[in-house]
Amino acid sequence: MGEAESKKGRGACSTALLLNWMGEPSEQDQEEEETLQLSLGLPGGSRRTACRDKAKKHSAGDSSVLSLGYSTAIPSPQSQGKAQGSQDEPAATRNAVAPNNNGPRTRSPGAPVIGWPPVRASRRNLATSSSKASLEQQHMKKAVKAEETRRAPFVKINMDGIPIGRKIDLTALDSYEKLCVAVDKLFRHLLAECTQEVVAISGLLDGTGEYTLVYEDYEGDRVLVGDIPWGMFVSSVKRLRVLKTSDLSSSLITSSRKRTAAEC
């Protein structure tokens, strides 16, 4: 355990010195104290010469005193006002090889210690601000979305009462108004085939028309169109639906409101 090292120069003298100093109280103590005091002016200088003299007086057997020194080492009170509560075992009983039951796991990993680990405040919440569990998910979702936007700018659009769906290129449009116009153009005549009259499809966004536009996003939710900025909408829409306004349940409206609130 490196005891042999303690016989070399500085190691031996400071250890032996300290042991004698801390171990048994004796007249040697006073001498030690004075030696220390005399040499305080030049740390590491004259004390070393004094040490070497001292070291010669001590026998090699002192090397084994090292372990004894540990057990009598702590004179001062252990209980400090430790807000941290992290000092659990008396340090004096520890050896160089930590016994298994004395390991650091005795303190629960979640117990907060002030100022530990030593990171600045700005680093503390990086994980929680985008919560760690969902970080992976968010990345996956964004990656998927990105893929979709690049591969398929056309989204499917279905209308109630019309068996055949259409596809609409959202990247060619730049506003909700234009979207409504496009929907009207796509379905007006198809609708006419079923209802036997040509009626403009209007009021898709504000609930005033016979039909209302909703969309499905990547999480699978059905949401009213028109709440979020256009750009955000284009990147989150997976497919569109034109539903009869009368069929819209109040729960759909509620869940849509909750979702837009979360997105703010």
Add this chain to the structure above:
Amino acid sequence: MGRGVGSRSGGGAAQPPWHSLPDEVWEHAFSFLPAAADRGAAAGACRGWLRAERRSRRRLAVANCYATSPRDAVERFPSVRAAEVKGKPHFADFGLVPPAWGAEAAPWVAAAADGWPLLEELSFKRMVVTDECLEMIAASFRNFQVLRLVSCEGFSTAGLAAITEGCRNLRELDLQENYIEDCSSHWLSSFPESFTSLETLNFSCLDGEVNFAVLERLVTRCHNLKTLKLNNAIPLDKVASLLRKAPHIVELGTGKFSADYHPDLFAKLEAAFAGCKSLRRLSGAWDAVPDYLSAFYGVCEGLTSLNLSYATVRGPELIKFISRCKNLQQLWVMDLIEDHGLAVVASTCSKLQELRVFPSDPFGAGQVLLTERGLVDVSASCPMLESVLYFCRRMTNEALITIAKNRPNFTCFRLCILEPRTPDYITQQSLDAGFSAIVESCKGLRRLSVSGLLTDLVFKSIGEHADRLEMLSIAFAGNSDLGLHYILSGCKSLKKLEIRDCPFGNKPLLANAAKLETMRSLWMSSCSLTLGACRQLAQKMPRLTVEIMNDPGRACPLDALPDESPVEKLYVYRTIAGPRSDTPDYVQIV
């Protein structure tokens, strides 16, 4: 040894010819000694040199604002053009120093305003800088050029407006990691339209909005702008616009880099970055959609410094990016890079000198695959690596010994194993052997932080071998007073020692009291100290200030307390200015 110009030396011996040289010659000679330590040594040679040196000193660094009074510093060095002053102890960064501790910049600004009218540069670190200070700076120094504030607090955007409005020759406004009150003051607009001298603008720590049009005009007209570090409020497309206006930029910091992917924006960024042929240093808080990283591929080859330490990017895109950065000298990342990412760094970045790996989830259980393996790889393959800061969750002695053997050229080695007292995870032994190998091998080590399970023996090694060590940080380590004694009786060059949660008591402190005067400062918190020993220390060493910190709110006059009272926080530093008079209630000077 001469006693100064024109003095008589005894014995009638002929004086060397240089004794009659006028001071100006010495001042000119000393101007070739850039290092303050060398100038200090020269000043100690004789009175003549002392006089010449102090009168010609242009740069002054005061590492502890309480080591001297501002007036004394200004008087002693009347020709200073650039001053740097540091305040609070390092552990203040981690919340261990309660607010209102001190370190006010105001007395320094006031003294400088009086004695250094030609001051050009001022830098404050961990100090309280008020708006009044900033106003005084703007009003007092005709040729003020550089303001650098690092980890400071106490000022707002109103103070910044005073600077931008008043300092006509401002070249650098560098705000790093400060806490700034947002008063919605139009500090950016306060730069006059005629103002064009800006070379560095760093407002990355500012939380508020900035007027983008004003910023764009500023960037456009400041043709010498080399460093631009933006805050979170600047969205990606605006970053692209700015880059087009400032293609000569050398250092760029982006703000929050999260945006949903959009092909147009990607193309914009790619084009903008392609134009930045001088870009060498890049940083940013990238919650980046990984797709955007490839927009920067054009600049990778030229990058010497990359700071992604606030970027939660992970995975293959990050590694692809870094694998193109063959000329990196400095890399700061999060542990999201993981071992296999560091293996890529090891094989790519042969010029790497500094690596810092920060924890992405410091308080969590940790599922990131960053272990000792990453550090071993980098140390093996990066021959110029000399500075490391590494947060991880496990370590072995074998890894540390290998690292020590690979890289004897370390000057700074800071290892933080997140869970205190973690042993070698394979052998369950302490990490004494590993850290001992580090200090034995790295003879030039100047800074060391230890962690994990450590006994007094590691401090024996450090005391014996770390001859050049200047700063040592210890937490949750050691067994007994012996540990501290080894450090204080060894470590010849030690300047700063900071210790927390270690079983070190009074005896080694008292036995090595004189050592403390050779050091800049000592911090000990949650150790085994008592008031009596601190009193003794203060009595023994009149040129040390011994500060005790209690819990704020539980302040009680020290005189009433008995010697056996435990001391929770101790901060000791040498000073020629005597005890400071601006202590808050919870700090008492013994």
